[in-house]
Amino acid sequence: MTLSTSVATPLRLAAVAAAVLLTTTACSSSEGDDVARDPAPDAPTGAPALDLPADVRSRGLVMVMDTGDGPEVCLGAIAESWPPQCGGPEVLGWDWSEHEIHEKQGRVRWGSFAVTGSWDGTALTVADAIPAALYDVMREEPEPDPLPTDPPSAAELEAIADEVAAVLPGVSGAQGAYPTEQQVYVDVPFDDGTLQQWADTTYGEHVVVVVPALLPRQA
Template structure:
């Protein structure tokens, strides 16, 4: 959960993950004293760190396209274009990545918005982004999904 630098091995950031055990998973990669992999993990997010549940992590191949049943974000509709210039959104994006707050899993500039995927937002992160940068610039989205 966090940004991945396109390097070998990848450089990653993200929250602390309690209860992770590399011996309990398959499919990890190793290079230059770095271990990494893609996994589907269930657990509890406390707002600052993630604790793995007793259900073991499963190897995961990230999809190349969003799932078909995922609703299209209404802010991607050209009729709902945001007010952000690309240069301003890139400036905000750099500032957020550099500060490490909020914890980000991904960012994307599209349709006049900077989309931020955070582990979980109860609305307070969106309110803080609106206060800090102004409305209709930053769109906060939840990266963690409730388990079925």
């Protein structure tokens, strides 16, 4: 009769030790990979909210367009047709009879004005409007925008333009975001400096230049 035994022999101990070593090595290798692997970089978390409504003025002249469904302020590109074609946020408190210096064709009315008023993020309530014919355009030449000390590559600038177009509020309603040789310009309806500060912090100083159509009135 053969009796089984639980006493470990040298051969059995060697086999067990080898199995444990292999298992421990595999686990350690897997855990090491997890620890050493860098996480994917986070996408921008979004621009900070602006303090709205805000008292604003236009950056120079803007076009107020009314195709018959109510006035809009064109903060982006304007098609050079007759009448011109453009669109934008709704203009509240506007009465064409109070702004006689404007163009008209059929039911379409339009004109260029320097405006002041209140911006709530979706609509502009106009308090005052100076027609282009009476607007004093004598201003100092703006200084060139400073350039980044270490400009991103062309591919990086393209990626940044795509990101800021998706993150900053209202960009799709204006010209959008577009890279130049060393920077990205992004048109927004309004900025009180908050969006530019966010862009400098996120991408580095002077990499992204925020160009608002509306500025704080006191600026």
